[in-house]
Amino acid sequence: MVSGVRNLQNPGRLVPAAKPLTDRVAPLIQKNVHSRFPTDAETLVRANAATQLIGGLMLATGKFTRPAALILAGTLVPATAAGHPFWNNDDPAARNNNQVHFLKNLGLFGGLLLAAADTEGKPGMRWRAGHRIGHSRRSVQRAVRTARREAKIAVRSAATARRIPG
Known part of the structure; x- marks a missing residue:
């Protein structure tokens, strides 16, 4: 929830990392969701952050926990792929840092799937x-x-x- 609030308030810091992923996803959104839905990177980062905030609140309050956990797991995939691509880092320290965060998010993903099945x-x-x-x-x-x-x-x-x- 904290990162959802932080990213909702200041999405600009994540836009450069998210842009390669949002550029690939934007045509799919325009084609399948709605042509008037904004697909710029900042709006998609905000939408992901808002979804994380709402899903986190639902999970924390015990309301609709199974769907909330599933939605949070879904938001974690693009956030992890865009935010921690350790395979692209040449610097060993940055690579290690991103790999640690990637694996942490993978563990969170597994926990959210368990919560969705519980x-x-x-x-x-x-x-x-x-x-x-x-x-x-x-x-x-x-x-x-x-x-x-x-x-x-x-x-x-x-x-x-x-x-x-x-």
Whole structure:
């Protein structure tokens, strides 16, 4: 959230690093999202920062945690690729620094994916659906057994009624 606020207030410091990535993504955004959506590097940095801030607030407050974690993981990918391209550094110190931050963000990405998959101890939709299907199947089987039993009882009663002279 802190970096989201910082980057929202001052996106200019990230624009040079983000520009190579935003230049490649801008045509895709214009083609698929909306032609009037601004695609300059500064606007995209601000949009990413705002998304990180909102997603961080949602995750911190426990509201919509799974979608928030997934969205934050999605914002981390371009931020990491643009901000810490250690493979482009010739200086060993800068390369090492960017590699450390890249790996840190990779760990955060994994944690966010785990948070997105976490059901907080509640059964997931797949388990619920399977459990409900199994429950329904058992209910139908019980109903069939009961109907057979009652039919046998009715047949016996009818046979007994015919034998007794009236």
